[in-house]
Amino acid sequence: MKKIIIIGAGIAGLSTGCYGQMNGYATRIFELHDKPGGLCTSWKRKGYTFDGCIEWTIGSKTGSDVNRIFAELGAAQGRRFIHHEVCHRIEGSNGRTLSVYTNIDQLERHMKELSPADSAAIGELCNVGRRLTPFVDLVDPSGLFEQIKMTFGMLPFIGILLKYGKIPAEAFAARFSDPFLRRAxxxxxxVNGGTGIPVAGLMYAPAAMHIRNGGYPLGGSLEFAQAIERRYLDLGGEMHYRSRVEKILVEADPAGRGDRAVxxxxxxxxxHRADVVISAADGHATIFDMLEGRYVSGKIRGYYEKLPTFASWIQVSLGVARDLSKEAPRVSFWLDLPVKIAGQKIDRIDFRHFCMDPAMAPPGKSAVVVTxxxxxxxxxxLSQDPERYEAEKKKIAAIVIGALECRLPGISGQIEAVDVSTPMTVERYTGNWQGSQEGWRITxxxxxxxxxxxxxxxxxxxNFYMAGQWVEPGGGVSAAALSARRVIRxxxxxDRKDFCSTLPSAKNITQI
Ligand SMILES: Cc1cc2nc3c(=O)[nH]c(=O)nc-3n(C[C@H](O)[C@H](O)[C@H](O)COP(=O)(O)OP(=O)(O)OC[C@H]3O[C@@H](n4cnc5c(N)ncnc54)[C@H](O)[C@@H]3O)c2cc1C
Structure with a gap:
């Protein structure tokens, strides 16, 4: 039986392990942290669970291709996904509000009511979302016929990308005559991709949500990862936590084709020796540290020198003795007076609550995160000076609570738990390059x-492969899982064998 070593127990590493085991390989995962999930994580403080990841994921619709992949990984069965009616409420300072309905037709009607003069641009934007819906499921074709079918099927998608992949969302927004809609x-x-995201990238999430295939998994991100970990262990995989990989061992390939990973x-x-090494860890560390930059083409080096990555982030998590279930799951509002956070001027607060998920807070209370x-x-x-670092975190928490007070009066007296994570927290727990939250940014x-x-x-x-967000631009948990499936395929x-996948038996499924 061929032995595989997998570096990292994020969604990609865990999924690589599952598909490796399903296909008769003996796999071991080495993970630096003491738990699975990588970026897909949550943590507990004083009875609250603070989630650091999944707001929505492709694959929430039963029977969709990605849902089938999540089912193979043991993450879909027994789990309910929440499909919101409104996923985001954007509140203008003049009392005007954009409710981002997940039904695109409803969203279109609402936006046209807000600004009839912008009907043409609104219609065009919503049409991009509707046209993207057939391409939400990222399929993994199994044979040549399937591959050809998929290639032809993707042609309209390429058409959308050629047009709307070239228009930055900000430029499209500038077409609106209504200043509030422009700003919103x-x-x-x-919030959904950052500076430079093109219209086609921006409308991807609304497209997924429109067809009820972009939901929130009950139980939260760590539970989602733990379900895949359970599946991996049931399949006979071997897990090693607190095991940071420093070097990938290589030897000259006896077949004379350069070197091979051993x-x-x-x-x-x-x-630790193996026939194959698969890194599902940070791409930069894998290529430039673990392999000392010895196996890089100009193209790959160019990615790491030139391509934009998702930024790192501060997350202020608050346990609040207050029921926020009547609020939209994400709310954005502007501050009358901007504040300074970590050297940056901030004039808008985006907060999320998780009241739709009873696992996140005691009844009647709310877990709130602001990022x-x-x-x-x-x-x-700053982290070179631990005292200043801690003081900065405290200061940021106080500023955020003060800012929330403008929108949720009385909240400062209802705070029961406070937690602040920074880019250094991300780097420490996941090893991601510059604390990036999702790998390569779509522009x-x-x-x-x-x-x-x-x-x-x-x-x-x-004998070396990479899986995960650093080889799947745009990142995301579904892309990480799909990446693993592709690598094992x-x-x-x-190895000249047919790829196979299986479903877990009903007795190994936990109801969430
Ligand atoms: C704030 C936030 C919000 C997000 N929201 C969403 C969302 O709504 N929907 C969505 O689909 N995605 C979302 N994502 C993105 C998603 O979480 C990631 O793209 C995905 O989880 C990446 O998985 P991965 O396995 O490729 O990488 P990672 O999660 O980075 O896993 C890599 C693993 O390798 C380990 N590792 C690193 N170096 C070593 C080493 N030297 N030795 C051993 N182990 C090592 C790490 O500890 C980690 O466990 C979000 C991410 C963040 C941070």
């Missing part, structure tokens, strides 16, 4: 890469 759409783009060396100095993109370098410098320059994909092997190195092909 820019805020929506900022195992890993951990931080404790121990060496801001933040500069990794700022925090790196007008990179959106085509999302369709074409990135290489999962490195030049000059055999590549391996099966190389």
């Amino acid at each position: 759409l820019t805020a929506f783009a900022d 195992g890993v060396r951990l931080a404790d100095g121990s060496e 801001f993109d933040s500069d990794h370098a700022y925090w790196k410098t 007008t320059d990179t959106i085509m890469l999302m369709g074409i994909g990135m290489e999962k092997t490195l030049p000059g190195l055999t 590549m391996l099966c092909k190389k």
